[in-house]
Amino acid sequence: xxxxxxxxxxxxxxxxxxxxxxxxxxxxxxxxxxxxxxxxxxxxxxxxxxxxxxxxxxxxxxxxxxxxxxxxxxxxxxxxxxxxxxxxxxxxxxxxxxxx
Numbered sequence: 001x002x003x004x005x006x007x008x009x010x011x012x013x014x015x016x017x018x019x020x021x022x023x024x025x026x027x028x029x030x031x032x033x034x035x036x037x038x039x040x041x042x043x044x045x046x047x048x049x050x051x052x053x054x055x056x057x058x059x060x061x062x063x064x065x066x067x068x069x070x071x072x073x074x075x076x077x078x079x080x081x082x083x084x085x086x087x088x089x090x091x092x093x094x095x096x097x098x099x100x
Contacts, residue, residue, distance in 0.1 A: 002067030010060050013053045020054035 030043040052058065061072045063079035071080040078086060086092050 007067040013059045016053045
């Protein structure tokens with residue numbers, strides 16, 4: 001089980017990402033499309049002044065059950081350990097242990 005503080009930190013980051021998403025996309029659109037140099041520089045500075053945790057790349061994918069940050073399958077939202085256990089119990093439809 002991951003530390004509760006780490007899981008809560010990621011939840012906080014996800015909320016910040018959601019809150020600043022519209023503003024970030026607007027500023028990035030200005031940076032990419034603007035031909036005026038001063039306007040582009042102003043948009044870049046405004047983007048840099050946003051909180052660091054507002055960037056989507058800072059959010060970590062974590063297992064829903066255990067909070068494990070690595071080896072998380074995006075399709076199921078579970079870490080490899082929890083996915084294996086859920087598969088053995090038959091909780092994941094269409095997934096079963098391979099045997100050949």
